[in-house]
Amino acid sequence: MRTLFTAALVAATTIALAFLALPLVALFVHTSPGTLAAQLGNPVVTDALLVSLKTSAIAHALVLALGTPAAYLLARKRFPGRAAVLALTELPLVLPPAVAGIALLAAFGRLGLLGDTLGAAGLSIPFTQTAVVLAVAFVEAPFYLRGGIAAFETVDQRLLDAARTLGAGPARVFARVALPLALGGLGASSALALARGLGEFGATIVFAGSLQGVTQTLPLAIYAEFDRDFDVAISIGALFVVVGAALLLALKLVPAWTRFASTSLSRSAPSLSS
Amino acid sequence: MDTLRLDLALPLRSFALELALEIGTETFALAGPSGAGKTTLLRAIAGLVRPERGRIDCAGETWLDTERGIDRPPERRAAGFLFQDYALFPHLSVEGNVRFAGGDGTLLERFGVAHLARAKPDELSGGERQRVALARALARKPRVLLLDEPLAALDAHTRAAVRAELRELLERLALPALLVTHDYADAAALATRIGVIVEGRVVQVGTPAELIAAPASSFVADFTGGNPLHGQARPGASGLTEITLEDGSLVVSTDRGSGHVGVVVYPWEVTLAREAPADSAQNHVRGRIASVFPVGNRVRVRVGPLTAEVTAGSAERLGLGQGDTVVASFKATGTRLVPLG
Numbered sequence: 001m002r003t004l005f006t007a008a009l010v011a012a013t014t015i016a017l018a019f020l021a022l023p024l025v026a027l028f029v030h031t032s033p034g035t036l037a038a039q040l041g042n043p044v045v046t047d048a049l050l051v052s053l054k055t056s057a058i059a060h061a062l063v064l065a066l067g068t069p070a071a072y073l074l075a076r077k078r079f080p081g082r083a084a085v086l087a088l089t090e091l092p093l094v095l096p097p098a099v100a101g102i103a104l105l106a107a108f109g110r111l112g113l114l115g116d117t118l119g120a121a122g123l124s125i126p127f128t129q130t131a132v133v134l135a136v137a138f139v140e141a142p143f144y145l146r147g148g149i150a151a152f153e154t155v156d157q158r159l160l161d162a163a164r165t166l167g168a169g170p171a172r173v174f175a176r177v178a179l180p181l182a183l184g185g186l187g188a189s190s191a192l193a194l195a196r197g198l199g200e201f202g203a204t205i206v207f208a209g210s211l212q213g214v215t216q217t218l219p220l221a222i223y224a225e226f227d228r229d230f231d232v233a234i235s236i237g238a239l240f241v242v243v244g245a246a247l248l249l250a251l252k253l254v255p256a257w258t259r260f261a262s263t264s265l266s267r268s269a270p271s272l273s274s
Numbered sequence: 275m276d277t278l279r280l281d282l283a284l285p286l287r288s289f290a291l292e293l294a295l296e297i298g299t300e301t302f303a304l305a306g307p308s309g310a311g312k313t314t315l316l317r318a319i320a321g322l323v324r325p326e327r328g329r330i331d332c333a334g335e336t337w338l339d340t341e342r343g344i345d346r347p348p349e350r351r352a353a354g355f356l357f358q359d360y361a362l363f364p365h366l367s368v369e370g371n372v373r374f375a376g377g378d379g380t381l382l383e384r385f386g387v388a389h390l391a392r393a394k395p396d397e398l399s400g401g402e403r404q405r406v407a408l409a410r411a412l413a414r415k416p417r418v419l420l421l422d423e424p425l426a427a428l429d430a431h432t433r434a435a436v437r438a439e440l441r442e443l444l445e446r447l448a449l450p451a452l453l454v455t456h457d458y459a460d461a462a463a464l465a466t467r468i469g470v471i472v473e474g475r476v477v478q479v480g481t482p483a484e485l486i487a488a489p490a491s492s493f494v495a496d497f498t499g500g501n502p503l504h505g506q507a508r509p510g511a512s513g514l515t516e517i518t519l520e521d522g523s524l525v526v527s528t529d530r531g532s533g534h535v536g537v538v539v540y541p542w543e544v545t546l547a548r549e550a551p552a553d554s555a556q557n558h559v560r561g562r563i564a565s566v567f568p569v570g571n572r573v574r575v576r577v578g579p580l581t582a583e584v585t586a587g588s589a590e591r592l593g594l595g596q597g598d599t600v601v602a603s604f605k606a607t608g609t610r611l612v613p614l615g
Contacts, residue, residue: 162361164348165320166375167414176374180365 027238031231039235047213048221048236055129055217056197059136063144063193068186071148072178076160089145092138100138101206108134108207131208132215140197147189151182188251195247199240278418278450282328282338284318286311291318291325291474297418301444301451303465304476305458305497311474312454313358316420319452320355321348332450333417354416354449358423360407362395368406371395377413385409400428401436408443419444421453425460437463438613458499463536463612470494486541487576488567495569500538500610501580507531507611514556514606521579526556531611541583543608546575546592546600555603563598577602 028036039045074086092100107113108125118125125131155178163173179186201219208215210224218236225232281294291311295302304312317323319330321337324345330338337351338344362371369391372381382388385405395403404424411419424440425433441464444451454471455461461468462482469476470485470493478490482502489495503519507527510516514526517537525537545551550558561578566589568574573589575582580602584594594600 156361158357158359158361159363161317161320161322161348162355162357163363163374164322165351165353165355166410167349168374169347169349177363 024241027234027241031234031238035231036235036238039232040239042232042235044212044216044221044225044232045218045236048216048218049239051129051132051213051215052198052217055132055136056194059133059140059197060190060194062133062137063141063197064190067141067144067148068179071145071186072152072174072182074145075149075152075155086149089149090142093142093146097139097200097202098206101135101203104131104134104138104203104207126207127209127211127215129208129214132204132217135203135207136197136200139200139203140193143193143196144189147192148182148186151185151189152178154185155181191247191251195244198243276333276417276450277331278319278333278452279331280319280328282318282325282330284311284314284323284325284328286314286474289473291315293471293474293476295452295469295476297450297452299448299450300467301453301465303461303468304452304454304471305461305468306454306456306471307497308456310471312456312471313422315471316355316422316452316454319351319418319420320353321346321351335417352415352417354411354414354419356404356407356411356419356421356424359427360395360403362403362407362410364395367392367394368398371406372410372413375410375413376415377409381409381413399432401432401439404428404436404440408440412447416449419447419449419451421451423455424453424464425455425457434613440464441614458497459538459612462499462502463614470497483579483581486581487565487574489569489574492570495572495574495583500540501544503537503539503579504614505535505537507533507535515611517611519579523559523578525609526606527609527611528606529609529611531613534614536612536614538610538612539580539604539608541574541581544580544582544602544604546577546582546584546588546594546602548592548600550601551603553603554605556606557604557609559602560599561602563594563596563600566594566596575600580604 074082074089095103105112105126108118108131109115110119110124110126125134159177159181160173163177168176199219200217201223204215204217205220205223210216210220212221212224216224218240222233222236225236276299278297279295282291284291289311291314293315304315306312314323318325319337325338325340327340328338329336329340332352336344337346363374366374368387369379369382372378379388379391382391385408387402387405387409390398390402390406395406398406425437428436437460444464453461453464466481467479468482468485469479471477472493478485478494480488485494485498486501489498503525505517505519505525507515507517509532510526515529515531517525517527517535519525519537527537545555550560559578559580564576564578566573566575568586571586572583573586573594575584575589575594577600582602592600
């Protein structure tokens with residue numbers, strides 16, 4: 001009975017792993033490594049790579065700069081409606097990316113909510129690189145916020161209290177105690193968010209279009225080349241697998257840097273009034 | 275002279291913390307059961323929670339006055355807070371922890387942890403952690419020291435040694451120190467005065483001996499525990515320890531100890547008689563009855579440095595009255611020695 005069960009577990013695991021691995025292996029088997037490397041010199045690929053790197057870097061910097069303080073505030077403060085605010089930050093996670101694109105058009109498009117204001121300032125966002133940045137930031141922000149809030153929540157409140165009683169004001173407590181202790185968790189969610197941003201497709205194609213050299217990111221280039229030159233699409237795909245694997249490997253190394261956060265206090269018995 | 279004065283009210287879940295205290299250059303212990311509001315009081319003094327109303331003055335500064343709208347943030351109150359688990363920053367070295375509060379290497383030297391300067395807190399023993407936490411708390415030059423269950427995080431063995439160390443340190447610092455603990459023995463060993471706190475209110479304040487001799491309620495009587503006798507211990511005959519008390523009388527104990535010790539004897543371990551009885555008890559203290567204090571169906575009788583607890587019936591049978599001369603007896607096995615450094 002027991003061996004039968006173990007055999008069933010092994011069989012299920014093997015099928016699942018094979019299913020996940022097969023398409024990835026196929027990417028590399030379909031075309032020779034030489035062809036793959038050669039395709040990376042294709043102008044469509046280099047243009048898309050530059051657009052992806054530039055827009056992802058800007059979007060990610062924005063997400064980190066605004067998301068870190070926001071995650072700290074949301075993790076530390078209890079206020080009425082907090083649950084609703086947290087739900088709002090997670091909403092983009094459950095939306096189909098195309099809906100996110102439509103929503104961004106409805107907000108920033110010429111006929112959108114802010115269309116007149118932006119128009120008066122001489123700004124037109126849709127189908128520009130700014131639109132790519134906004135779309136990427138919109139879909140990746142929830143990944144960073146969620147992880148960031150969780151990371152700041154694991155920082156022991158008593159350490160922050162102790163810092164205050166030692167003469168540190170709120171800004172110094174954040175910079176010298178909360179931030180270093182949450183760094184591991186923040187790094188992990190930052191990597192996840194970056195990966196999600198690099199792979200962003202639906203919101204970008206709806207809100208920014210797919211213009212080579214301007215708004216065509218790597219995922220959009222795959223879609224565009226899919227009919228024209230399958231080898232180019234495949235080589236971009238292989239590039240993604242390599243980058244994704246590198247990010248995941250980095251994530252696996254994160255626990256080594258988060259040692260502090262998990263052992264913040266040797267004996268923790270939180271008590272409100274003892 | 276530094277003085278901490280406070281008078282505040284702070285509603286908690288099932289009762290309100292309401293108390294007024296004045297603490298001079300002394301160690302004052304607030305002792306009471308868990309959940310009495312002790313930690314919350316320390317947090318209120320440090321500015322980590324805001325009382326509903328009240329006033330806190332320390333060393334000539336007003337830290338809180340709800341009537342005048344004064345409420346200094348924690349970083350502007352010179353309070354040294356020793357947290358129960360010490361709350362050392364795990365990402366900083368010992369030296370980094372002390373520097374965070376503006377301290378330098380000399381503090382580490384003073385606390386005998388200079389050799390640990392580069393160590394991380396999770397590499398330290400319980401006693402070392404406490405010394406680092408104390409050094410850090412003193413680094414900001416506090417005008418008052420707040421200690422939350424300073425011995426609770428230590429194992430029994432370390433505890434005795436750290437208790438003696440802490441007592442000496444508190445005497446040397448000459449700062450108002452407010453210590454909270456659920457352990458009356460710790461309070462009696464460390465503090466000059468003790469306030470017993472129950473459900474947010476101080477029910478009695480006195481020296482350890484006063485609280486035992488005349489408890490204000492049966493709760494205080496049960497909570498206060500043993501007689502605090504102080505003396506010098508040395509090894510005596512047949513493996514026993516002889517302790518010369520401060521009044522010159524001699525006591526023997528089965529516990530081992532030497533140097534300055536506290537001898538703990540529970541009032542219910544002490545028997546009273548008109549004449550020294552010919553029984554197995556080795557310790558006899560003859561003296562006049564200083565007070566007779568009824569607590570429920572029991573009576574607390576103070577004889578010299580000792581307080582005995584006998585039943586009301588026995589007290590009546592013996593006809594005990596103030597000024598009578600009696601002999602208080604207790605067994606060597608009924609004593610516990612607490613090293614006081």
